[in-house]
Amino acid sequence: YNLDVVVIPTNKEVKRIDYKDLVYATKKAKFNAVIRDIISTNEVGRPVLVGTSSIENSEILSRMLHKRGIKHNLLNAKNKAEEAEIVARAGEYGAITIATNMAGRGTDIKIRVIGTERAESKRIDNQLIGRAGRQGNNGSSQFYISLEDELLANHCKKKFTKRDVKNSIDQIRKEVDKAQRVVGA
Numbered sequence: 001y002n003l004d005v006v007v008i009p010t011n012k013e014v015k016r017i018d019y020k021d022l023v024y025a026t027k028k029a030k031f032n033a034v035i036r037d038i039i040s041t042n043e044v045g046r047p048v049l050v051g052t053s054s055i056e057n058s059e060i061l062s063r064m065l066h067k068r069g070i071k072h073n074l075l076n077a078k079n080k081a082e083e084a085e086i087v088a089r090a091g092e093y094g095a096i097t098i099a100t101n102m103a104g105r106g107t108d109i110k111i112r113v114i115g116t117e118r119a120e121s122k123r124i125d126n127q128l129i130g131r132a133g134r135q136g137n138n139g140s141s142q143f144y145i146s147l148e149d150e151l152l153a154n155h156c157k158k159k160f161t162k163r164d165v166k167n168s169i170d171q172i173r174k175e176v177d178k179a180q181r182v183v184g185a
Contacts, residue, residue: 011135011136012135012136013136014133014136015133015136015137015138015139016129016132016133016138016139016140016141017133017139017140017141018129018140018141019140019141019142019143020173021118021143021144021145021173021176022142022143022144022145023145023146023147023165023169023172023173024144024145024146024147024165025146025147025148025162025165026146026147026148026162027146027148027149029146030116030117030144030145030146030149031060031061031064031116033144034050034061034114034116034144035061035064035065035068037114037142037144038050038065038070038072038096038114039068039070041112041114042070042094042096045093045094046094046111046112047090047091047092047093047094047095047096047097047111047112048095048096048097048111048112048113048114049090049097049099049111049112049113049114049128049131049132050096050097050098050099050113050114050115050116051099051100051101051113051114051115051116051128052098052099052100052101052116052117053100053101053116053117053119053150054100055076055100057116057117058074058075058076058098058099058100059074059076061098061116062074062098065096065098070096071096072096072097072098073086073089073090073095073096073097073098074098074099075087075097075098075099075100076099076100090111091111095111097111101115101119101124101125101127101128111131111132111139112132112139112140112141112142113128113129113131113132113139113140113141113142114141114142114143114144115128115129115141115142115143115144116143116144117143117144117145117146117149117150117151118143118145118149118151118176118180119151119180119184120150120151120155120179120180120183120184121180121183121184122177122180122181122184123184124184125143125180128141129141145172145176147160147161147162147164147165147172151176151179151180151183152172152175152176152179155179155182155183156175156176156178156179157175157178158171158175160172160175
């Protein structure tokens with residue numbers, strides 16, 4: 001809207017660590033890596049919020065965790081009363097919560113955030129990242145992307161191959177940023 005923007009400083013210093021995106025050739029390889037990260041984080045008791053771009057992806061991850069016998073909560077905005085209760089427990093010791101990126105906005109919970117892909121809008125990613133490390137608490141965010149993700153497959157000008165995953169990770173990350181600026185603008 002061409003309006004001036006005023007940045008308001010945070011109440012407490014942000015201690016969150018935002019890691020660089022991890023890139024995989026296929027969605028299957030990406031989801032397997034996400035599951036390994038969830039398990040290793042859970043083993044030390046850290047609560048985890050896994051943000052997905054769709055209900056379908058959240059259900060895929062839920063099935064993968066069920067197969068491994070790992071207790072978790074699935075939050076997919078189908079039941080508002082249940083959603084509030086799940087979000088309230090998301091920061092508890094060892095909690096694993098899988099949700100679509102839009103679930104639980106504005107909630108102050110102490111968690112680690114794992115994003116299963118980049119959204120078309122950087123703003124949506126920032127909302128997900130912002131759920132970790134609020135009010136001076138420790139936290140981290142980690143995004144996983146694959147060459148098969150919609151943003152890369154449909155909106156990046158350059159098409160990447162499996163070989164590029166090893167040799168051109170920084171270029172892939174830059175293309176994702178460009179696509180988000182164009183598509184999410």
